[in-house]
Amino acid sequence: MKNILAAALLLAAMTILGVSDAAAGLVAKIDISSQTMTVIQNGKVAYRWPVSTARKGYVTPTGSWRAKRMHRMWYSRKYDMSPMPYSVFYHRGYAIHGTGAVSRLGRPASHGCVRLHTANAKTFYSLVRKFGMGNTRVVVQR
Numbered sequence: 179m180k181n182i183l184a185a186a187l188l189l190a191a192m193t194i195l196g197v198s199d200a201a202a203g204l205v206a207k208i209d210i211s212s213q214t215m216t217v218i219q220n221g222k223v224a225y226r227w228p229v230s231t232a233r234k235g236y237v238t239p240t241g242s243w244r245a246k247r248m249h250r251m252w253y254s255r256k257y258d259m260s261p262m263p264y265s266v267f268y269h270r271g272y273a274i275h276g277t278g279a280v281s282r283l284g285r286p287a288s289h290g291c292v293r294l295h296t297a298n299a300k301t302f303y304s305l306v307r308k309f310g311m312g313n314t315r316v317v318v319q320r
Contacts (some may be wrong), residue, residue, distance in 0.1 A: 202244075202315035204305055206274060208292050210238060210320045213284050215274070215292065217302060219309075227298045230277070230287035231318075238290050240318045243268040245311035248303065257289055264299035266306050268316040275299055292318070 205218040210231050217225040231238035245266050252265040252275070263276035276296030279287060283295060294302065306314045 202309075203313040204309040205315045205317060206302065208238075208274075208316070208318045210240070210286075210318065213286065215294065215302075217305065219305065224305075225298070225301070227294055228284040230279070230282050230285060230293040232288055232290045233286040236288065236290045238288070238292065238318060239269060239272065240320060241269065242315060242317045245306055245314040245316060248306060248311065250303070262291070263296050264303035266303060266314075266316075274302060274316065 203220055207216045207218065208214075208229060208231065209216070213229055213231065215225075215227050215229045216223055217227075245268050247267045249265045249267075250263070252262040252273070253259040254262055256271065261278075262273060265273040265275040267273040272291055274292040274294060276299030277283075277288075277293040278296070279293065280295050283293065287293065
């Protein structure tokens with residue numbers, strides 16, 4: 179029991195101090211309240227882009243995950259085969275991906291995914307390929 183408690187306390191301290199983010203070579207921090215994504219490479223801010231997260235009636239879950247899978251082009255089976263270029267999936271069916279609806283970036287507009295300008299999604303996708311999915315962390319917060 180002591181070992182479990184000690185491990186939980188260590189994990190909580192690492193999360194609070196951002197150590198888990200530093201351990202990942204690439205971090206995408208999505209701030210739902212400001213509708214921005216900050217890309218951190220090896221502990222240094224490299225990019226900050228406007229995004230669209232979930233609009234009213236939908237949810238973009240908060241938490242921290244490793245990248246799970248990537249697709250140069252994905253079509254949403256759930257939403258009428260909508261194109262999702264440069265998709266990086268991080269939690270269940272949620273992904274960071276490009277969008278053609280660039281006029282909506284900077285405010286909630288999605289079904290829950292994190293939408294980026296397609297050029298920025300391509301840049302992020304390339305970075306994930308470079309660093310590896312296991313070294314990429316996606317952090318979504320309010």
